[in-house]
Amino acid sequence: MQELLVDFEDLDELYRCYMAFLRQGGVFVKTNLRFEMGTAVAVRVTLPDALEEDVASGKVVWITPQGAQNANPPGVGIAFGDGQEVLNDKIVKLLGTQLNSxxxxxTM
Known part of the structure; x- marks a missing residue:
């Protein structure tokens, strides 16, 4: 299983990468690596001000290719799999009312 690393330095970047529209949540990971939809991946996530990283498994559900017309960075959206509620809950708690922005x- 491929592993991706993502380090969110601030809440604004976490907000831009969080995929709240997914039932169990997920994150967009900036990368130039190529993935196919549905590919299983592990994600090592360091949240803002966290001392330790969280590890989550999931699958690729979004692809932004290099040179996308909307000027967003290339990368993949990873939907958290079953049992990843702890990480998703941490993100939701950190973002709080920003989720209504x-x-x-x-991604969207």
């Missing part, structure tokens, strides 16, 4: 994200 209409600011653009890297």
């Amino acid at each position: 209409d600011k653009p994200t890297y």
